[in-house]
Amino acid sequence: MLVKSDLYFKNRGYGVSDIRSIYSDFIDLSDKYGLTNEDVFDAIMDASYKDIGIIIPEFVKKRRRNSQPRPYFWDRTQTKTMNGKVVPLDTATRFMKFGPAIDLTRASTTQKEILEYELTPRKAFRDLDESKNKRRLKNGAFRGIGWWDPKRKKHKLLPFEVPVEGEEFYKRFADEMVFKNLRSDALIEVPSISRYMKKDYTVIMRVLPVTEGKYYHEWLMTDVIDGCEGRFFSSGSGKKYENGEFIDIYKYASPEDAYCRHSWGALLAAEEKSRIKPGALTFRVSYPRTKEEYRESWKTLNLKTIVRLHNGRERRPNKTEARIQLGRNMGFLGADGSFDLSE
Numbered sequence: 001m002l003v004k005s006d007l008y009f010k011n012r013g014y015g016v017s018d019i020r021s022i023y024s025d026f027i028d029l030s031d032k033y034g035l036t037n038e039d040v041f042d043a044i045m046d047a048s049y050k051d052i053g054i055i056i057p058e059f060v061k062k063r064r065r066n067s068q069p070r071p072y073f074w075d076r077t078q079t080k081t082m083n084g085k086v087v088p089l090d091t092a093t094r095f096m097k098f099g100p101a102i103d104l105t106r107a108s109t110t111q112k113e114i115l116e117y118e119l120t121p122r123k124a125f126r127d128l129d130e131s132k133n134k135r136r137l138k139n140g141a142f143r144g145i146g147w148w149d150p151k152r153k154k155h156k157l158l159p160f161e162v163p164v165e166g167e168e169f170y171k172r173f174a175d176e177m178v179f180k181n182l183r184s185d186a187l188i189e190v191p192s193i194s195r196y197m198k199k200d201y202t203v204i205m206r207v208l209p210v211t212e213g214k215y216y217h218e219w220l221m222t223d224v225i226d227g228c229e230g231r232f233f234s235s236g237s238g239k240k241y242e243n244g245e246f247i248d249i250y251k252y253a254s255p256e257d258a259y260c261r262h263s264w265g266a267l268l269a270a271e272e273k274s275r276i277k278p279g280a281l282t283f284r285v286s287y288p289r290t291k292e293e294y295r296e297s298w299k300t301l302n303l304k305t306i307v308r309l310h311n312g313r314e315r316r317p318n319k320t321e322a323r324i325q326l327g328r329n330m331g332f333l334g335a336d337g338s339f340d341l342s343e
C-alpha cells in the first residue's frame with residue numbers, strides 16, 4: 001500500500017503540504033477547460049495504485065470566453081423544500097445534511113411490494129446499475145445511498161464513504177467488539193477511535209433481518225443507535241439565516257438515520273457473528289462488501305487529492321466534496337464494479 005494505513009482514520013491534521021511532501025507527480029486538472037466528471041474519474045483511477053497525486057479545481061473553466069466558471073462538485077443554486085421552507089444547498093454543511101441521495105426504495109414503497117420483489121440489500125444495489133440510476137450517479141451530486149423504512153417512513157442513509165471506512169473499522173476492531181446480545185436485536189460494545197481517548201461504547205441495533213419471510217423488509221427497518229461524536233453532529237441542527245435571525249432548520253426536516261463507519265462496521269460484524277455465535281439468530285441477507293477499485297478511489301480522494309481554489313490557494317477536499325466524488329466514481333465503476341453483489 002502506498003498510503004500510510006494509520007491515515008485511514010486519523011487524517012484530520014493531514015494537509016496539502018503533507019500530500020506534496022509524499023508525492024512529486026500530480027495529475028493536474030485545474031487548467032482544463034470544460035472539465036467533465038468523467039475526466040476527474042479517469043484521473044482518480046489513473047492515480048490510484050501509483051505514487052501520483054491529483055489536483056481538482058473548485059471551479060471549472062468554461063470553454064466559451066466570458067462565461068462564468070461553474071463549481072465542479074455541486075451546483076450551489078440548488079434548494080430543498082421541507083414543509084414549505086426552502087433551504088439553499090449553498091454550503092458544504094447544508095449539502096451534507098439536506099442534499100439528495102440515490103434511493104433504493106421510495107417513501108411510498110410498501111412492505112407488500114418489497115416482499116413480492118424479494119428485495120435484499122445486494123439486489124437493491126444491483127438495481128443501481130440500471131442505466132437511469134447510473135446516469136444520475138455519474139452526472140449528479142449525491143450524499144449517499146438511501147432507503148426508506150417502509151413501516152415508520154424514516155429515511156436511512158449510507159454515505160458513499162461509509163462502506164469503505166466501516167469495513168476497515170470492522171477489520172481492525174472485530175476482535176474487540178463484544179456481543180452482549182444478538183437475536184432479533186443486538187447490543188454490541190465497540191471500541192472508540194476518538195482522538196482524545198480510547199473508550200468503549202455501546203451500539204444498539206433494532207430489527208435485524210432474521211425472520212423467515214420478513215427479512216426482505218426487515219433490513220430496511222434496522223435502526224442503529226450509536227453514540228459516536230460524528231453521528232451526533234451529522235444529525236444535529238442545521239441553521240439558516242432568515243429575516244435577520246438564525247432559525248433551526250433541522251427541526252422542520254424529516255428525521256434521518258445515517259450510518260457511520262462504526263455502525264456499519266458493527267452491522268457487518270453482527271452479520272458474520274450471527275452465523276457462528278451459539279444462540280444467535282442468523283442474518284438471512286448479506287450486506288454488500290466493497291471491491292478493491294472502489295476502496296482505492298476512496299484512498300486517492302481522501303489522501304492524495306488537492307483542491308485548487310479560484311485564487312490559486314490549495315486545500316484538501318472537504319467531506320462533502322469527497323463524498324460527492326465517491327458517488328460519481330460508483331456511477332462510473334458501476335455498483336457491481338464497486339461492491340461484491342453476488343448472492
Ligand SMILES: [Zn+2]
Nearest residue numbers: 226228260262
Ligand atoms: Zn459512529
